[in-house]
Amino acid sequence: LHELDMLIDIAGNRKINILLRLNPGIDPHTHEYNTTGIADSKFGLTRSTWDEAVAKALAAPGLNFDGLHFHLGSGIFETEPYQQAIRVVLEYAVELKQRHGYEMKKLSIGGGYGVGYTVNEEPPSISTWAEVISGEINSRCRELKLSLPGLIIEPGRAIVARAGIALYRVGVIKDIPGIRRYVCVDGGMGDNIRQPMYGARQEALVANRVTASDTDKVTVAGKYCESGDVLIKEISLPAVRAGDILAVAGSGAYAIPLQSNYNSTFRPAIVFVRDGKARLVRRRETLEDLTRLDAV
16 A cells, blocks of 8 residues: 555656556465465555555546456466466455446456476466466356456466576586585576575586486586575486586576676676577676776
8 A cells, every 4th residue: 555655646647557466365386485475475455455455546646547466476387376366356356346336447467377397397388377267267257247357467487488598517526425416517596596596496408418328416506605506406417527518498587687796706698599590689797897887
């Protein structure tokens, strides 16, 4: 409500289109750091404040209340939480119509559709998501006698995650007899923090020796001064040697946006590849880039 009050003040008489983000209080069964729709969350309007928020939005001269929104989280592998949230929000849309004479124009159900980063992860297909979500909205609207709202979705990760591959060069290899073999690379948590932050798993291969058959179980570690700087724990790879190139699949989402200059390191270059042709779209950073904003 505080944020809505601020928006009303800023909007003045401009007529800004808005959706109100409701918190439906539903657990999407994903990592706790990626969970955004449970009752104890910094995101969205708490159920007890929905009516007050709607009344303010409808009365504000500078706002055009366009509909409702929810977002359950990220990396979700089950369709049921979405179905539950749709039911909660559409049932509230009936109350909106009865109490305020307002019929919801648009419904945004957020994103969060899971991606299979490893061979053991099997999320629903895009067609399954579409069928389940559209089916739930259609059936509930018929049941509740609501007009079908315009539907907005945010399928970001599901589109781009598997479109990106991160390349690392192997440096030092450390064997601890009877414990672990570390393969250390020239990147890590500064360019992909998903494993340290979420315990995420990804697949990798030795790009310069993809047909090699001998395998070792190794842990791929980064170059940063944190014991938690690990890209992949215990993965079977061909016997890795210094100078090899590791290709880590599924690096197209939540890798580049979360990159940092931790330990005064340079962020890597980005290359687009299409039809066998490579194009540099962001060059590797330099020391000059790192110090550009310094005032001393």
